[in-house]
Amino acid sequence: MRKSITTYLTCIALVAQVFCVASLHAQTGNAYALDVKYAQRNNVSASTYKQDTQKQTLINVLKELNKSKGIYFLFSEKGIDQTMVNPIPENIQNTEKILQLVLKNSGLAYKKISDNTYVIVNDNQKKIAEINVNDLQTFITMKDMPGAGFLFDVISGKVSDQNGNALAGVSITIKGKTRGVSSGTDGSFKIDANEGDILVFSYIGYDSKEITVGQDHSITVALSETQSQLTDVVVTTALGIQRQSKSLTYAVQKVNNADLTTVQDANFINNLTGRVAGVTISKSASGIGGSTRVILRGNKSTRENQPLYVIDGVPLVNYSPVQPNDEFGQALGNVGLDGGDGISNLNPDDIENVTVLKGASAAALYGSSAANGVILITTKKGKAGVTKIDVSTSLTFDNPLYKEPLQFKYGQTVPMTSSSPGSLESWGSIVNAKDYVSDFFQTGLTSFNSIALSGGTEKAQTYFSYSYTDNKGIVPTSTLKKHNINFRETAKFFNDRLTADFNVLFLNQNAYNRPASGTYDNPLGGLYSFPRGIDFNQYKNYEMFSTLRNTNVQNWWDVNFDKGWNASEDQQNPYWLLYRNPSQNTLNRVYSNLSFKYKINDWINIQARGNIDKLYNDIDVKSYATTSPVLTAANGGYSLMNAVNTQLYGDLLLSGVKDLGENFGINATVGTSITDEKFSSNTFGTKTGGPGLSIPNVFVLSNIQPNYLSLSQDITHRQVQSVFATASLNFKKYVYVDISARNDWSSTFAFTPEVGKGYLYYSGGLNLVLSEMTHLPSFISFVKLRVSYARVGNDVSAYSTFPPNYYVNFDNSQPTTYNGAAPYPGTYLQPEDNRSFEAGFEFRFFNNKLGLDATYYQNNNYNQYLEVSAPNGSGYNTYFINGGNIRNQGVEVSINATPVKSSTVTWNTSLNYALNKNKIISLSNDQLNVGRSYYTLTGLGNLLYASDIIVGGSWGDIYGRFFQRDASGAIVVDANGAPLKGSDPNTQVGDEGQKYLGNPNPKYTLGWSNSFDIKHFTISFLFDGRFGGKVMSVTQAILDKLGDTKATQDARDAGGINIPAVYEDGTKFVGPLDPQTFYQAVGGRDGISEYYMYDATNVRLRELALAYNFPIKSNCIRNLRLSLIGRNLFFVTKKAPFDPEISMATNNGLQGTETFSIPSTRSIGLSLNIGF
């Protein structure tokens, strides 16, 4: 204990030491700077000039200078122009020197406010100091001077971005002339120009714009962000290092705030869909606020495949407390839930931009989990200048995008009577019942309101934002309320050498009855399978009084406590589940960050950062008595989960950027970091199969009968310490060589020889900017070739290196549980080994109007940490091994173009294409002879869907039951005409009843986004498509068996099903198959899976926005934009009965299947953005 404290102290002392070194260096730097100033002064006084007594009026002198040097002047007050000054000295070229001499002894002084603009003021130090570029408009221009007879008109105006935010520092020049100015912090500018002159507005990261000066001398210009990556676009790379995009040796794609907020999704990460090649996003079927699964360049691991999220250089915990783990939807005990995720916690309006580092080369500096790529999020800061207030509000209406194909024509097989509820199936006679299902869904409503204040001085800037999201789901009672508060302060000290940056984010989110998938606890099960012909409306009153229990109990067609009717678990009154089985998921999160960056000299700086992320996730699920006994105890059930996640992060970085001689340059960083993550959760619940609660329907822990209390505790702790270095060397800024190395020490390797040496990552890349190396035809603006290779490690599961033999067990009769899971006997665990290679090129043509970026990559994930089931006779049930090789290969192509660009119309378009091929090459460790050829993500059990990773297959392959067929492919039926299940003795997944049925991952994806700027209008839309892949609908299977689907109606209407069929003895089955016999054999949750596989190809209009930017005359309002927005508007094509993009869970299991999932929604609404 004592030792460990000492160690800590040593660590702290060392950090302090580095700071001491840094500050020493800083002092020397200052001294040096003073010396330079001194020398300059001496030079000025030493210069020779002739004192000329021939004084002139200032205005005449300035006119002269304006003509000869293209500079122009403003005046702080009237009358100054007539002051007599010295004439222009000869032989002096430096403008400032000239001005000094001209104004000498005149009582006037000047202040330079841009390269070619000067303000003349009465020589008063105080006044000079007060002059601020922001005051530009209050100055008097030359034009205002009486009789000046100037050559120019003063054009004034404002420059902003597409969203109306002022752009400071925009260069405004007159085409063909050298004159120019730049805009002030509020975006305002003044320039002297003639009618007919063409003003060129250019700004880094934005498309240049040309405007011809007309009669109107007030110009408002909105610049649009560059779609194609220009050479001078600055990209944030690993650890927050800023790099020019042309210097990168790997592919990155950047998404700006506008793309995330124009057609906003409650989880901003969903806005990346279609915008970034190689990103595949699946949403959980939980509606607004549900979790999202993001995969970059294919699935690589049996454990974690989602990328690492990094906010402003610091890793973010993206964590979901629970996810459904089977078709029943069970997540928390047998309660079905989607626990949400961490990335959806952010307020999209706080995000400046998102950079996607798709490959390991880009992410190698991040260490563990870098193998899955990194998504870097840069948040907004305050900016120096006037205080800005941005208010945005949007209201969208959500409706189901499609309907489950159901039938209402045929009635209940055995109709209900007063003494019996009748049958669950609807294979009866024609009743032509009413469609009661559509009425169940309501119009969802999502409102998003945010306000952001920012401002500050050159020394300190503040950003504050608050946002509130309020959603009413399409399922009654389902709501989501989210409050985000963000405060950020950035300040500079010690002559701007030290920059301190502090921010704190607070989130409170409350999800009530977030829809879950699965057959359990899901209102859609009872809703869809309600026998046709009974009046659904009578059960909208979901409870009735029970004399036996003296309270209200469930009221449903086959649930009646007093009559002793008890339905099956998936047949509950939908409204009962919503009102009497409510779930509530409350999230409170504090995320705070403090960083200090010290500029040691003009090319080296040192940065220290500390971060804390604390997340409280509470899930509370109540279940009233008379809910199905399979789901709930007799007196009601209660589940409570309290999860706490704490991450502490700190790092120390020393970075330098320097040109070494004429031809070489270096950009390098060395650093160290520590991440400590601790997760704990306590779960309490009632067991089923007993009374559960003491007093019915009172949901407090003390009311759970001790014998029926289930309790579990989960704790995970991991600490990773790292040192790293990276350098980018360039030759003449057209050859770049990147190298990086990182060594991690993870606590998960304690008890192994690996712990001391840690594990190394490295990457290297080469980048040639051909267009700068050689002369190319003029239509080619830019050509770059890049290649990189990375090898990254990853740690193993916490506690896996030294598992205990016994766990404490919470059971009344058994205190301990044997733990048969351990590293393979005689071996120890090693780090994972992920190797990736990528090569690509970037072409831009026609003055950057057309860009093409293509990448080929290959990633092999070797030596994975695998938990494989052990032969039981070994004394273990699970071996932990390193092994396997999962390969992903793919191509990504992005095309950006600006086909139309004029002063009134601009059309930007971009196309993203990504193709990924995944192959499982090995899943074993050859040295260990662990006879493993498959790894189960979701087991089949008694259900339809299984997902296995199998050697020779692809990640996520779906397995299931299949038809028995004869040689011709005809299905084999029994004597009654019921199809039989097949058996495959060569199956590789250990169960002869299972066969490969398809893979849910798309073969390739396409995204096509467009934006048109037409005067004040902006129209943008995004189509995206996934092509290939197969998904399974368990819903259709279950409902087919019950005779509730449209398919069963069609079959009955047609008089049978015409599929080639043979009897078991090989004789041909004559005539159509009887629909009821067929669907009762094929359907159901244990039917023939093969029949329920659908092509996952789909193309949709993902986003559409029509925005109008009001021309602003007011001084108070900066910008005003009103947009009509739509999301998920329609499918151009869709073949499955559900949206193949949604999945039951967002962890590794249950991909490409759904069970009673709510439909995706179409959102249409309005959004208003006002800037003050």
Added chain:
Amino acid sequence: MKNRLNKLSMAAAVILIAASITGCTKNFEKYNTNPLGLSEGQLEVDYQNLGAPLKQAQLFIYIANPAWAYQLQQNLIADVYSGYMMSPTPFQSNINNTNYYLVDGWNSYPWDWAYNNVMNNTDAVLKKATDPQFEAFYQWAKILRVEAMHRVSDIYGPIIYTHYGQINTDGSIDYDSQKDVYNAFFNDLDTAINVFTDMVQNNALPTLTNFDLAYGGDNKKWLQFANTLRLRLAIRISKVDPTRAKMEGEKSLSNPYGLLKTNDDNCMIDIGTNPNPVNVINESWGDIRLGAPIASLMNGYNDARISKYATKATDPAVAGQYIGIRNGINIDDHSRYADYSSMATFPNKVQLMVAAEAWFLKAEAALRGWSGAGDMQTDYETGISTSFAQYGLDATAYMQDASSTAQPYADPKAITPGQNDIATGSPWLSTITIKWDDNAGFEQKLERIITQKWISMYPEGQEAWSEFRRTGYPKLFPVVINNSGGTISTTDFIRRINFPADERSNNPIGVQKAIQMLSGPDNGGTHLWWNP
């Protein structure tokens, strides 16, 4: 110069940090130790290191909790094949174990759960309790292990027993043939019984008390249990190896402390506050009901125990009757048979062995002429009366009934009318009567003993199914639908379960060798070694 010095000190600082980090990893062992795990040191208190694992072992011989694990371990296999029970649920579109389509996803449970809860825990104790002062734990572990694993062997045949924990260089683990494994069972029981006999003779302290879920630490009762278990196994191999069987059986019969005698000796594992898993499956899930054969026999015999075994049907077609469901029939929907006779509500104890069984084993031993078995009729009648006494009933009149036989079975709810019926005169309808007849032939005596033993052992289907396979008694109703694809004969009934899928994928080499030990292919039609 100054600059260079600064750079040097900077570099030095970075290196120092790097070096210090390796120093910081000292806490890693603490961080990477699972706080929910138990160290050996923590377990030593109160001998938990030896006792707690055996507590877990006791609870998983017949899985007490979770109920669904028991459902797949036994309820949808032996409980059904023994004729005790049948499920009204048409699992997997009614193509499942109950009609001889052996569901791979189900049939790993008897194997996996025995190895992951009993074999591993007993093995841990055998490794730890080598010191003579822990002898009781050591030998008790052996008894529990034999009790658990003979049930597994009686399902699959060859199992991993003597090679447990011995991983071959090719990653496989070797099986024992059933003959070898029975031999190992006898050896294990032999030493355990000898030690326990000594302990009882010397009035050793009851060290097992805190962990014993059946007998509260009574060494003598465990000794009687072990003796009865040895007799059970000896009787089991009496056909295939009569000499060994006689030798092992007579050892038990001659042990001074003998067999289980009264219902106080019944081995009932106290499962605490967990409900009996049968209750959960029967009452909460409605997935199990009474089997047709046991209702037929007990109705025919006017057996009073039936009211303790089951409840009357509530389905209007059969209301008020004790009527079971026949195995392997056509079921379209759960509701069709949901209201046939349910099981009674059982106490929070799972029954591993009853004293009545010991008396019937003795009766058969006497029938086979083993010394020390006593009088055949006395054994038989004591067996019946002990079983009746278990339920607070009197058997006097019952034992004198020389005419009653099984009731014919009529299923009014059969989808195809009459398809499920077993009429009077059917070869599948038992004709054996109750009253002992000393003049009856060997086979008739055997049928009488086994039929009564079968009724007495209810609801423990595993032993009942094994004894049915060995003797063919009592007469059970064959399946109506046979989905085995010809591998299981309808009239010969199912003989075993094929090796589990988990073993086929995790230990393929071991399984291939084990299949060679079978007398036929690896399917449900192949007879086990003790059942030639």
